[in-house]
Amino acid sequence: MxxxxxxILRKVKERYxxxxxxxxxxxxxxxxILNHTSMLLWNGLSVNSTIDDLENIILEQYPSVPRAKIRKDIIILLDKLRNNGLIDE
Known part of the structure; x- marks a missing residue:
């Protein structure tokens, strides 16, 4: 996906x-409006990516966060992006 x-993604002051x-x-x-973590995922989705690819992007930045929490949060963001028609599967 x-x-x-x-x-397009733009940075305006501290927001994306x-x-x-x-x-x-x-x-x-x-x-x-994206926070820093969502921006990392957005950038990861600039190329065809899997949920595992996106998990690894977040784990690089936040290694102490449990993988299950990361996956859950990624799924929530992906659902929002899908519902707004921003993702190609």
Whole structure:
């Protein structure tokens, strides 16, 4: 799975904001604000990735967090991205 084309990530001060561009502006109205961890996952999804790939990205940054918690949080984020039409499976 990966992020659909037509969405860009911008850093504004201490926040990361995803906005649509081109045709996606008429489909997705608004923006998504990401925290640092979500931004890492977003970047991981810029290429075709599995949940295991995404877990490893987070484990590199947060090695003390249990893998099960990381997986649960990744699934929550992926569901939100899917529900908003931002992921290609």
């Amino acid at each position: 990966k992020i659909k084309k037509g969405f 904001i995803v906005i649509p561009k081109g045709e996606n502006q008429s489909i997705f109205k608004g923006a998504i």
